[in-house]
Amino acid sequence: MPLKTEPITINVGPQHPSTHGVFRMRVTFDGEEVVDVEPIFGYLHRGSEKLAESRTYTQVVTLTDRMDYVSSMTNNLSYILSVEQLAGIEPAPRGVWLRMIAAELQRIASHLVAAGFFFQDLGALGTPLILTMREREQILELFERLCGARITASYMRPGGVFMDAPEDFWPALNRFLDDMPAHVDQFEELVSGNEIVQARCDGVAVVDSQTLIDASVTGPMLRASGVDWDLRHRQPYEYYDRVTFNRPLATASDNYARFIVRIHEIRESLGIIRQCIEQIEPGPVRPETVPALIRPPVGDSYVGTECPKGELGFYLVSDGGVAPYRCKVRAPSFINLTLLREMLIGDKLADMFVTFGSIDINMGEVDR
Protein backbone atom coordinates (compact mmCIF):
# COMPACT_ATOMS: atom_id res chain seq x y z
CA MET A 1 0.00 0.00 0.00
CA PRO A 2 1.49 3.41 -1.02
CA LEU A 3 2.18 5.95 1.68
CA LYS A 4 -0.67 8.43 1.96
CA THR A 5 0.58 12.02 1.61
CA GLU A 6 -1.14 15.36 1.25
CA PRO A 7 0.11 18.68 -0.13
CA ILE A 8 1.39 21.20 2.36
CA THR A 9 1.40 24.98 1.89
CA ILE A 10 4.36 26.90 3.25
CA ASN A 11 4.74 30.65 3.50
CA VAL A 12 8.17 31.79 2.30
CA GLY A 13 9.21 35.31 3.21
CA PRO A 14 8.84 38.24 3.26
CA GLN A 15 11.61 38.12 5.87
CA HIS A 16 13.65 35.30 4.41
CA PRO A 17 17.32 35.57 3.44
CA SER A 18 16.82 33.69 0.17
CA THR A 19 14.15 35.96 -1.24
CA HIS A 20 16.69 38.64 -2.22
CA GLY A 21 14.82 41.29 -0.29
CA VAL A 22 11.28 41.26 0.98
CA PHE A 23 9.48 38.95 -1.41
CA ARG A 24 6.80 36.55 -0.32
CA MET A 25 5.57 33.35 -1.89
CA ARG A 26 2.89 30.92 -0.79
CA VAL A 27 4.29 27.64 -2.01
CA THR A 28 2.41 24.34 -2.03
CA PHE A 29 4.55 21.24 -1.87
CA ASP A 30 3.76 17.65 -2.64
CA GLY A 31 6.52 15.96 -0.72
CA GLU A 32 9.62 17.72 -1.97
CA GLU A 33 8.10 18.92 -5.23
CA VAL A 34 6.59 22.36 -5.81
CA VAL A 35 3.04 22.09 -7.13
CA ASP A 36 1.80 25.66 -6.81
CA VAL A 37 3.24 29.12 -6.20
CA GLU A 38 1.51 32.36 -5.46
CA PRO A 39 3.90 35.34 -5.48
CA ILE A 40 2.91 38.26 -3.25
CA PHE A 41 4.44 41.64 -4.00
CA GLY A 42 4.44 45.03 -2.39
CA TYR A 43 6.45 44.82 0.84
CA LEU A 44 8.91 47.40 -0.44
CA HIS A 45 6.44 49.63 -2.26
CA ARG A 46 7.39 53.23 -1.54
CA GLY A 47 5.43 54.95 -4.28
CA SER A 48 8.53 56.16 -6.13
CA GLU A 49 6.55 56.97 -9.25
CA LYS A 50 4.16 59.15 -7.27
CA LEU A 51 7.01 60.81 -5.36
CA ALA A 52 8.60 61.73 -8.69
CA GLU A 53 5.58 63.87 -9.54
CA SER A 54 6.42 66.31 -6.75
CA ARG A 55 10.15 66.62 -7.47
CA THR A 56 12.05 68.50 -10.15
CA TYR A 57 13.55 66.51 -13.03
CA THR A 58 17.01 66.62 -11.42
CA GLN A 59 15.77 65.63 -7.97
CA VAL A 60 14.12 62.49 -9.36
CA VAL A 61 17.61 61.09 -10.04
CA THR A 62 17.93 60.31 -6.33
CA LEU A 63 14.72 58.27 -6.47
CA THR A 64 16.04 56.16 -9.34
CA ASP A 65 19.07 55.20 -7.21
CA ARG A 66 16.75 53.58 -4.75
CA MET A 67 14.87 51.45 -7.23
CA ASP A 68 17.44 48.84 -8.20
CA TYR A 69 19.81 49.61 -5.36
CA VAL A 70 22.62 47.31 -6.52
CA SER A 71 22.62 49.03 -9.89
CA SER A 72 22.04 52.73 -9.33
CA MET A 73 24.25 54.04 -12.16
CA THR A 74 22.32 52.22 -14.87
CA ASN A 75 19.05 53.44 -13.36
CA ASN A 76 20.37 57.00 -13.44
CA LEU A 77 21.36 56.56 -17.06
CA SER A 78 18.01 55.25 -18.20
CA TYR A 79 16.14 58.07 -16.50
CA ILE A 80 18.51 60.77 -17.73
CA LEU A 81 18.23 59.58 -21.34
CA SER A 82 14.46 59.84 -21.12
CA VAL A 83 14.70 63.38 -19.70
CA GLU A 84 17.16 64.37 -22.42
CA GLN A 85 14.81 63.10 -25.10
CA LEU A 86 11.86 64.88 -23.50
CA ALA A 87 13.66 68.22 -23.09
CA GLY A 88 15.79 67.96 -26.25
CA ILE A 89 19.09 68.26 -24.37
CA GLU A 90 22.28 67.39 -26.25
CA PRO A 91 24.76 65.90 -23.74
CA ALA A 92 28.46 66.81 -23.55
CA PRO A 93 30.70 64.10 -25.11
CA ARG A 94 32.94 63.71 -22.06
CA GLY A 95 29.86 63.36 -19.89
CA VAL A 96 28.56 60.61 -22.16
CA TRP A 97 31.81 58.63 -21.97
CA LEU A 98 31.87 58.97 -18.18
CA ARG A 99 28.28 57.77 -18.02
CA MET A 100 29.15 54.74 -20.13
CA ILE A 101 32.13 53.89 -17.93
CA ALA A 102 30.00 54.23 -14.79
CA ALA A 103 27.17 52.17 -16.28
CA GLU A 104 29.47 49.33 -17.37
CA LEU A 105 31.21 49.25 -13.99
CA GLN A 106 27.78 49.04 -12.43
CA ARG A 107 26.79 46.19 -14.73
CA ILE A 108 29.84 44.24 -13.54
CA ALA A 109 28.95 44.97 -9.91
CA SER A 110 25.36 43.88 -10.42
CA HIS A 111 26.33 40.66 -12.19
CA LEU A 112 28.82 39.90 -9.42
CA VAL A 113 26.06 40.24 -6.85
CA ALA A 114 23.82 37.98 -8.94
CA ALA A 115 26.57 35.38 -9.33
CA GLY A 116 27.57 35.44 -5.66
CA PHE A 117 24.05 35.04 -4.38
CA PHE A 118 23.43 32.32 -6.94
CA PHE A 119 26.01 30.22 -5.10
CA GLN A 120 24.50 31.19 -1.80
CA ASP A 121 21.15 29.91 -3.07
CA LEU A 122 22.80 26.67 -4.16
CA GLY A 123 23.91 26.15 -0.60
CA ALA A 124 27.55 27.13 -0.93
CA LEU A 125 27.41 29.46 2.02
CA GLY A 126 29.96 32.19 2.37
CA THR A 127 33.08 31.67 0.29
CA PRO A 128 31.86 32.29 -3.30
CA LEU A 129 29.78 35.23 -2.16
CA ILE A 130 32.75 36.79 -0.41
CA LEU A 131 34.85 36.31 -3.57
CA THR A 132 32.38 38.28 -5.65
CA MET A 133 31.77 40.87 -2.95
CA ARG A 134 35.52 41.49 -2.76
CA GLU A 135 35.60 42.46 -6.44
CA ARG A 136 32.40 44.45 -6.13
CA GLU A 137 34.00 46.40 -3.29
CA GLN A 138 36.69 47.60 -5.73
CA ILE A 139 33.97 48.96 -8.01
CA LEU A 140 32.24 50.69 -5.10
CA GLU A 141 35.55 52.30 -4.18
CA LEU A 142 35.90 53.52 -7.76
CA PHE A 143 32.44 55.04 -7.50
CA GLU A 144 33.43 56.74 -4.27
CA ARG A 145 36.34 58.38 -6.07
CA LEU A 146 34.10 59.26 -9.01
CA CYS A 147 31.19 60.88 -7.21
CA GLY A 148 31.58 60.49 -3.46
CA ALA A 149 28.88 57.83 -3.08
CA ARG A 150 29.14 54.06 -3.16
CA ILE A 151 25.63 52.69 -3.56
CA THR A 152 23.20 55.52 -4.24
CA ALA A 153 25.39 57.32 -6.73
CA SER A 154 23.13 60.06 -8.20
CA TYR A 155 26.08 60.75 -10.48
CA MET A 156 24.28 61.63 -13.68
CA ARG A 157 22.48 64.80 -14.66
CA PRO A 158 20.60 65.86 -17.77
CA GLY A 159 23.37 66.78 -20.19
CA GLY A 160 26.14 64.68 -18.64
CA VAL A 161 27.40 64.10 -15.11
CA PHE A 162 27.70 66.47 -12.16
CA MET A 163 31.48 66.40 -11.83
CA ASP A 164 34.49 65.25 -13.79
CA ALA A 165 36.41 62.19 -12.59
CA PRO A 166 39.28 63.23 -10.29
CA GLU A 167 42.89 62.63 -11.35
CA ASP A 168 43.35 59.59 -9.11
CA PHE A 169 40.30 57.85 -10.58
CA TRP A 170 42.04 56.86 -13.84
CA PRO A 171 45.03 54.93 -12.38
CA ALA A 172 42.64 53.19 -9.97
CA LEU A 173 40.34 52.23 -12.86
CA ASN A 174 43.28 50.87 -14.86
CA ARG A 175 44.43 48.78 -11.89
CA PHE A 176 40.93 47.37 -11.62
CA LEU A 177 40.83 46.54 -15.33
CA ASP A 178 44.18 44.77 -15.04
CA ASP A 179 43.17 42.72 -11.99
CA MET A 180 39.64 41.80 -12.91
CA PRO A 181 40.06 39.32 -15.82
CA ALA A 182 42.01 36.90 -13.62
CA HIS A 183 39.30 37.07 -10.97
CA VAL A 184 36.57 36.39 -13.54
CA ASP A 185 38.55 33.41 -14.88
CA GLN A 186 38.99 32.05 -11.39
CA PHE A 187 35.33 32.48 -10.67
CA GLU A 188 34.23 30.84 -13.90
CA GLU A 189 36.54 27.90 -13.19
CA LEU A 190 34.85 27.45 -9.84
CA VAL A 191 31.59 26.93 -11.68
CA SER A 192 32.40 25.22 -14.95
CA GLY A 193 34.73 22.76 -13.25
CA ASN A 194 32.34 21.98 -10.45
CA GLU A 195 30.38 18.79 -10.92
CA ILE A 196 27.89 19.56 -8.16
CA VAL A 197 26.98 22.94 -9.64
CA GLN A 198 26.53 21.34 -13.06
CA ALA A 199 24.39 18.53 -11.71
CA ARG A 200 22.23 20.93 -9.73
CA CYS A 201 21.71 23.48 -12.52
CA ASP A 202 21.75 21.69 -15.86
CA GLY A 203 18.28 21.36 -17.29
CA VAL A 204 16.53 22.90 -14.29
CA ALA A 205 13.73 25.41 -14.92
CA VAL A 206 14.00 25.45 -18.71
CA VAL A 207 11.81 28.01 -20.49
CA ASP A 208 11.72 28.24 -24.27
CA SER A 209 12.49 31.54 -25.96
CA GLN A 210 9.01 31.97 -27.44
CA THR A 211 7.43 31.87 -23.98
CA LEU A 212 10.01 34.35 -22.70
CA ILE A 213 9.32 36.82 -25.53
CA ASP A 214 5.58 36.43 -25.02
CA ALA A 215 6.00 37.23 -21.33
CA SER A 216 8.05 40.40 -22.05
CA VAL A 217 11.18 38.94 -20.46
CA THR A 218 14.38 40.81 -21.38
CA GLY A 219 18.04 40.89 -20.42
CA PRO A 220 20.39 38.00 -19.60
CA MET A 221 17.40 35.72 -19.03
CA LEU A 222 16.33 36.14 -22.65
CA ARG A 223 19.90 35.86 -23.96
CA ALA A 224 20.32 32.60 -22.04
CA SER A 225 17.63 31.13 -24.30
CA GLY A 226 19.57 31.99 -27.45
CA VAL A 227 17.82 35.22 -28.46
CA ASP A 228 20.45 37.74 -29.53
CA TRP A 229 18.76 40.81 -28.09
CA ASP A 230 20.91 43.44 -26.43
CA LEU A 231 19.71 47.03 -26.70
CA ARG A 232 23.28 48.31 -26.57
CA HIS A 233 23.86 46.49 -29.84
CA ARG A 234 20.46 46.56 -31.54
CA GLN A 235 19.27 50.02 -30.56
CA PRO A 236 22.46 51.77 -29.45
CA TYR A 237 22.12 54.75 -27.13
CA GLU A 238 24.94 56.93 -25.74
CA TYR A 239 28.10 56.01 -27.72
CA TYR A 240 27.56 52.26 -27.75
CA ASP A 241 27.72 52.39 -31.54
CA ARG A 242 31.37 53.50 -31.24
CA VAL A 243 32.53 50.50 -29.21
CA THR A 244 32.63 46.85 -30.19
CA PHE A 245 31.65 43.97 -27.97
CA ASN A 246 30.28 40.45 -28.20
CA ARG A 247 26.89 39.40 -26.96
CA PRO A 248 27.38 36.22 -24.94
CA LEU A 249 24.56 33.80 -25.58
CA ALA A 250 23.53 30.41 -24.29
CA THR A 251 20.89 28.13 -25.70
CA ALA A 252 20.00 25.81 -22.82
CA SER A 253 17.83 28.45 -21.05
CA ASP A 254 18.30 26.65 -17.73
CA ASN A 255 19.67 27.93 -14.44
CA TYR A 256 23.25 27.30 -15.51
CA ALA A 257 22.81 29.17 -18.81
CA ARG A 258 21.36 32.20 -17.05
CA PHE A 259 24.29 32.21 -14.67
CA ILE A 260 27.08 31.73 -17.22
CA VAL A 261 25.72 34.43 -19.56
CA ARG A 262 26.19 36.96 -16.75
CA ILE A 263 29.76 35.85 -16.10
CA HIS A 264 30.63 36.25 -19.79
CA GLU A 265 28.98 39.66 -19.89
CA ILE A 266 31.38 40.85 -17.20
CA ARG A 267 34.27 40.27 -19.62
CA GLU A 268 32.54 42.21 -22.38
CA SER A 269 31.87 45.11 -20.03
CA LEU A 270 35.56 45.26 -19.15
CA GLY A 271 36.32 45.51 -22.88
CA ILE A 272 33.80 48.32 -23.32
CA ILE A 273 35.34 50.31 -20.45
CA ARG A 274 38.80 49.97 -22.04
CA GLN A 275 37.46 51.32 -25.33
CA CYS A 276 35.79 54.20 -23.49
CA ILE A 277 39.09 55.14 -21.83
CA GLU A 278 40.79 55.17 -25.25
CA GLN A 279 38.19 57.44 -26.79
CA ILE A 280 37.41 59.87 -23.97
CA GLU A 281 38.71 63.40 -24.53
CA PRO A 282 39.06 66.42 -22.25
CA GLY A 283 36.20 68.88 -22.18
CA PRO A 284 33.19 69.92 -20.15
CA VAL A 285 31.19 67.10 -18.56
CA ARG A 286 27.93 68.99 -18.89
CA PRO A 287 26.92 71.76 -21.30
CA GLU A 288 26.55 75.13 -19.60
CA THR A 289 23.31 75.73 -21.47
CA VAL A 290 21.35 73.19 -19.46
CA PRO A 291 19.24 75.22 -17.02
CA ALA A 292 19.17 74.38 -13.32
CA LEU A 293 15.41 73.99 -13.48
CA ILE A 294 14.42 72.00 -16.54
CA ARG A 295 11.02 72.72 -18.09
CA PRO A 296 10.52 70.29 -20.98
CA PRO A 297 7.82 71.10 -23.53
CA VAL A 298 4.45 69.35 -23.25
CA GLY A 299 4.80 65.80 -24.47
CA ASP A 300 6.01 62.36 -23.49
CA SER A 301 9.11 60.22 -23.95
CA TYR A 302 10.12 56.64 -23.46
CA VAL A 303 13.70 55.39 -23.57
CA GLY A 304 14.63 51.80 -22.78
CA THR A 305 18.20 50.87 -21.95
CA GLU A 306 19.95 47.56 -21.40
CA CYS A 307 20.34 47.29 -17.64
CA PRO A 308 21.89 44.32 -15.83
CA LYS A 309 18.41 42.87 -15.26
CA GLY A 310 16.87 43.64 -18.62
CA GLU A 311 15.23 46.58 -20.35
CA LEU A 312 14.73 49.41 -17.90
CA GLY A 313 12.68 52.22 -19.36
CA PHE A 314 11.25 55.46 -18.09
CA TYR A 315 8.02 56.78 -19.58
CA LEU A 316 7.84 60.46 -18.76
CA VAL A 317 4.94 62.79 -19.43
CA SER A 318 5.52 66.54 -19.22
CA ASP A 319 2.86 69.21 -18.80
CA GLY A 320 5.45 71.94 -19.26
CA GLY A 321 6.14 72.27 -15.54
CA VAL A 322 9.30 71.70 -13.50
CA ALA A 323 8.26 68.24 -12.32
CA PRO A 324 7.22 65.21 -14.39
CA TYR A 325 3.45 64.93 -14.75
CA ARG A 326 3.81 61.17 -14.81
CA CYS A 327 6.91 59.06 -14.34
CA LYS A 328 6.36 55.39 -15.09
CA VAL A 329 9.12 52.85 -14.66
CA ARG A 330 9.28 49.78 -16.86
CA ALA A 331 11.00 47.61 -14.26
CA PRO A 332 12.70 44.49 -15.67
CA SER A 333 12.89 42.76 -12.27
CA PHE A 334 9.13 43.02 -11.91
CA ILE A 335 8.20 41.94 -15.42
CA ASN A 336 10.72 39.07 -15.48
CA LEU A 337 8.78 37.56 -12.56
CA THR A 338 5.75 36.96 -14.81
CA LEU A 339 6.87 33.39 -15.47
CA LEU A 340 7.97 32.64 -11.90
CA ARG A 341 5.06 30.29 -11.21
CA GLU A 342 5.65 28.13 -14.30
CA MET A 343 9.39 28.05 -13.67
CA LEU A 344 9.05 26.89 -10.08
CA ILE A 345 6.33 24.28 -10.52
CA GLY A 346 7.96 20.87 -10.78
CA ASP A 347 11.14 22.06 -9.07
CA LYS A 348 12.41 20.46 -5.90
CA LEU A 349 12.41 22.46 -2.69
CA ALA A 350 16.19 22.86 -2.83
CA ASP A 351 16.10 24.17 -6.42
CA MET A 352 13.35 26.65 -5.78
CA PHE A 353 15.63 29.44 -4.62
CA VAL A 354 18.24 28.68 -7.26
CA THR A 355 15.63 29.21 -9.96
CA PHE A 356 14.38 32.31 -8.21
CA GLY A 357 17.93 33.62 -7.91
CA SER A 358 18.69 32.89 -11.56
CA ILE A 359 16.02 35.42 -12.61
CA ASP A 360 18.11 38.00 -10.74
CA ILE A 361 15.57 40.38 -9.30
CA ASN A 362 15.90 43.31 -6.98
CA MET A 363 12.98 44.02 -4.71
CA GLY A 364 13.61 47.76 -4.73
CA GLU A 365 12.82 47.66 -8.42
CA VAL A 366 10.01 45.11 -8.27
CA ASP A 367 7.95 47.08 -5.78
CA ARG A 368 9.33 50.57 -6.41
Place this chain on the structure above:
Amino acid sequence: MASSTAFQTSGEDLAAQIEAIAANAVVANGDIDVWVDSDRLVEVLSGLKKNGFEMLIGVTGVDYIGYFEVVYHLLSLSQNRRAVIKVKCGEGRVDPVVPSVVNIWRGAELQEREVYDLMGIRFDGHDGMKRIFLWEGFEGHPHRKDFL
Protein backbone atom coordinates in the same frame (compact mmCIF):
# COMPACT_ATOMS: atom_id res chain seq x y z
CA MET B 1 25.19 59.51 -31.11
CA ALA B 2 22.36 57.31 -32.20
CA SER B 3 19.07 59.00 -31.54
CA SER B 4 16.80 57.15 -29.18
CA THR B 5 13.79 57.83 -31.38
CA ALA B 6 15.49 56.32 -34.44
CA PHE B 7 13.88 52.96 -33.85
CA GLN B 8 10.34 54.25 -33.41
CA THR B 9 7.78 53.50 -36.07
CA SER B 10 6.43 56.84 -37.25
CA GLY B 11 2.85 57.67 -36.35
CA GLU B 12 1.80 57.73 -40.00
CA ASP B 13 3.29 54.31 -40.80
CA LEU B 14 1.73 52.86 -37.70
CA ALA B 15 -1.68 54.37 -38.48
CA ALA B 16 -1.50 52.91 -42.01
CA GLN B 17 -0.60 49.48 -40.60
CA ILE B 18 -3.51 49.63 -38.18
CA GLU B 19 -5.90 50.80 -40.91
CA ALA B 20 -5.04 47.61 -42.82
CA ILE B 21 -5.70 45.48 -39.73
CA ALA B 22 -8.88 47.15 -38.55
CA ALA B 23 -10.48 49.83 -40.71
CA ASN B 24 -11.44 53.07 -38.93
CA ALA B 25 -9.92 51.99 -35.60
CA VAL B 26 -7.44 54.89 -35.60
CA VAL B 27 -8.69 57.93 -33.72
CA ALA B 28 -5.67 60.18 -34.20
CA ASN B 29 -1.93 59.98 -34.61
CA GLY B 30 1.09 61.98 -33.50
CA ASP B 31 4.77 61.80 -34.52
CA ILE B 32 5.37 58.37 -33.03
CA ASP B 33 2.12 57.46 -31.33
CA VAL B 34 -1.34 56.41 -32.46
CA TRP B 35 -4.61 56.65 -30.55
CA VAL B 36 -7.00 53.81 -31.25
CA ASP B 37 -10.63 53.13 -30.40
CA SER B 38 -10.77 51.16 -27.15
CA ASP B 39 -13.47 48.80 -28.52
CA ARG B 40 -11.11 47.74 -31.33
CA LEU B 41 -7.99 47.49 -29.13
CA VAL B 42 -7.71 43.70 -28.98
CA GLU B 43 -8.20 43.43 -32.74
CA VAL B 44 -5.53 46.09 -33.39
CA LEU B 45 -2.94 44.74 -30.98
CA SER B 46 -3.30 41.10 -32.00
CA GLY B 47 -2.91 42.26 -35.61
CA LEU B 48 0.24 44.22 -34.71
CA LYS B 49 1.62 41.14 -32.96
CA LYS B 50 1.14 39.18 -36.18
CA ASN B 51 2.86 42.04 -38.04
CA GLY B 52 6.01 41.41 -36.02
CA PHE B 53 5.61 43.26 -32.70
CA GLU B 54 6.32 40.16 -30.65
CA MET B 55 6.87 41.84 -27.32
CA LEU B 56 4.72 44.03 -25.12
CA ILE B 57 7.29 46.21 -23.42
CA GLY B 58 5.02 48.18 -21.14
CA VAL B 59 1.49 49.05 -20.09
CA THR B 60 1.07 52.45 -18.47
CA GLY B 61 -1.90 54.37 -17.14
CA VAL B 62 -1.91 58.16 -17.15
CA ASP B 63 -4.44 60.37 -15.36
CA TYR B 64 -5.25 63.44 -17.47
CA ILE B 65 -7.92 64.59 -14.98
CA GLY B 66 -10.65 64.79 -17.63
CA TYR B 67 -10.00 61.21 -18.71
CA PHE B 68 -7.61 58.28 -18.26
CA GLU B 69 -5.29 57.03 -20.94
CA VAL B 70 -3.55 53.67 -21.28
CA VAL B 71 -0.26 53.55 -23.19
CA TYR B 72 1.11 50.37 -24.76
CA HIS B 73 4.79 50.23 -25.74
CA LEU B 74 5.45 47.50 -28.29
CA LEU B 75 8.72 46.10 -29.52
CA SER B 76 9.55 44.07 -32.59
CA LEU B 77 12.68 41.99 -32.14
CA SER B 78 12.69 40.75 -35.72
CA GLN B 79 12.33 44.20 -37.31
CA ASN B 80 14.10 46.13 -34.55
CA ARG B 81 11.22 48.61 -34.22
CA ARG B 82 9.19 50.13 -31.45
CA ALA B 83 5.62 51.38 -31.48
CA VAL B 84 3.42 53.37 -29.11
CA ILE B 85 -0.32 52.75 -29.00
CA LYS B 86 -2.59 54.88 -26.82
CA VAL B 87 -6.16 54.35 -25.74
CA LYS B 88 -8.48 56.85 -24.11
CA CYS B 89 -10.70 55.10 -21.54
CA GLY B 90 -13.88 57.06 -22.19
CA GLU B 91 -14.79 60.48 -20.79
CA GLY B 92 -14.86 61.21 -17.07
CA ARG B 93 -13.29 59.55 -14.08
CA VAL B 94 -15.87 56.93 -13.10
CA ASP B 95 -14.83 53.30 -13.57
CA PRO B 96 -12.39 53.60 -16.47
CA VAL B 97 -12.13 50.30 -18.31
CA VAL B 98 -10.24 48.94 -21.32
CA PRO B 99 -10.12 45.42 -22.74
CA SER B 100 -7.29 43.24 -21.40
CA VAL B 101 -4.53 42.12 -23.75
CA VAL B 102 -3.40 39.29 -21.51
CA ASN B 103 -4.60 36.74 -24.06
CA ILE B 104 -2.31 38.29 -26.68
CA TRP B 105 0.79 38.69 -24.48
CA ARG B 106 1.43 36.90 -21.20
CA GLY B 107 3.61 39.87 -20.28
CA ALA B 108 0.50 41.97 -19.63
CA GLU B 109 -0.48 39.84 -16.65
CA LEU B 110 1.44 41.62 -13.89
CA GLN B 111 1.58 44.98 -15.65
CA GLU B 112 -2.20 45.30 -16.00
CA ARG B 113 -2.60 44.40 -12.35
CA GLU B 114 -0.15 47.16 -11.48
CA VAL B 115 -2.09 49.73 -13.49
CA TYR B 116 -5.33 48.58 -11.88
CA ASP B 117 -3.84 48.77 -8.39
CA LEU B 118 -2.21 52.17 -8.66
CA MET B 119 -4.31 53.96 -11.27
CA GLY B 120 -7.68 52.24 -10.88
CA ILE B 121 -8.17 51.35 -14.55
CA ARG B 122 -9.96 48.02 -14.89
CA PHE B 123 -8.88 45.58 -17.60
CA ASP B 124 -11.86 43.66 -18.91
CA GLY B 125 -11.03 40.00 -19.50
CA HIS B 126 -8.10 39.72 -17.06
CA ASP B 127 -8.81 36.77 -14.75
CA GLY B 128 -6.86 37.93 -11.71
CA MET B 129 -7.82 41.61 -11.64
CA LYS B 130 -6.81 42.31 -8.05
CA ARG B 131 -4.37 44.59 -6.28
CA ILE B 132 -0.69 43.74 -6.55
CA PHE B 133 1.41 46.15 -4.45
CA LEU B 134 -1.19 47.42 -2.02
CA TRP B 135 -3.37 45.25 0.14
CA GLU B 136 -6.98 44.31 -0.54
CA GLY B 137 -9.16 46.81 1.27
CA PHE B 138 -6.88 49.77 0.56
CA GLU B 139 -9.03 52.74 -0.38
CA GLY B 140 -8.29 54.67 -3.56
CA HIS B 141 -5.65 54.44 -6.24
CA PRO B 142 -2.49 56.38 -5.35
CA HIS B 143 -1.33 57.36 -8.83
CA ARG B 144 -4.55 59.25 -9.54
CA LYS B 145 -4.14 63.00 -9.39
CA ASP B 146 -6.97 63.40 -6.90
CA PHE B 147 -5.50 60.90 -4.42
CA LEU B 148 -2.88 63.34 -3.13
